[in-house]
Amino acid sequence: MRFRIEITRRPTISDPEGATAARALRDLGYTGVQGAHVGRVIDLDVDEGTPLESVEEMCERLLANPVIEDYRIVEVE
Amino acid sequence: MRFRIEITRRPTISDPEGATAARALRDLGYTGVQGAHVGRVIDLDVDEGTPLESVEEMCERLLANPVIEDYRIVEVE
Numbered sequence: 001m002r003f004r005i006e007i008t009r010r011p012t013i014s015d016p017e018g019a020t021a022a023r024a025l026r027d028l029g030y031t032g033v034q035g036a037h038v039g040r041v042i043d044l045d046v047d048e049g050t051p052l053e054s055v056e057e058m059c060e061r062l063l064a065n066p067v068i069e070d071y072r073i074v075e076v077e
Numbered sequence: 078m079r080f081r082i083e084i085t086r087r088p089t090i091s092d093p094e095g096a097t098a099a100r101a102l103r104d105l106g107y108t109g110v111q112g113a114h115v116g117r118v119i120d121l122d123v124d125e126g127t128p129l130e131s132v133e134e135m136c137e138r139l140l141a142n143p144v145i146e147d148y149r150i151v152e153v154e
Contacts, residue, residue, distance in 0.1 A: 051109065
């Protein structure tokens with residue numbers, strides 16, 4: 001089974017990678033770009049029956065940084 | 078309006094970051110982890126009326142590397 005984990009910076013945390021992407025797009029002529037926010041997505045393949053709580057624990061312990069990041073987990077398969 | 082862009086490596090391209098995450102999780106005791114695939118997610122805020130085609134062009138030109146990455150765009154707001 002597969003879980004998809006989306007990890008994004010918390011709204012108050014600065015996002016230099018997103019700011020750079022937005023500026024580069026405007027420099028390329030895409031003047032309608034207002035901003036960009038960059039995060040990570042992790043597709044995690046685990047044994048059948050793995051509970052959501054276990055994936056949450058993996059996020060807290062290793063995959064995300066709860067101090068500056070939010071994460072969202074969805075079961076996709 | 079906001080588009081969400083998910084960028085993942087093409088299936089045949091090696092993913093050392095995902096492999097490292099999976100191994101680290103198993104080392105932490107999560108033996109049910111079979112594998113992990115790490116990608117990026119970009120939330121792009123653009124002016125109302127920006128066409129999907131324009132966002133596709135931004136992906137091709139700057140945001141993704143079409144040689145080794147696939148991308149998927151969805152309008153979220």
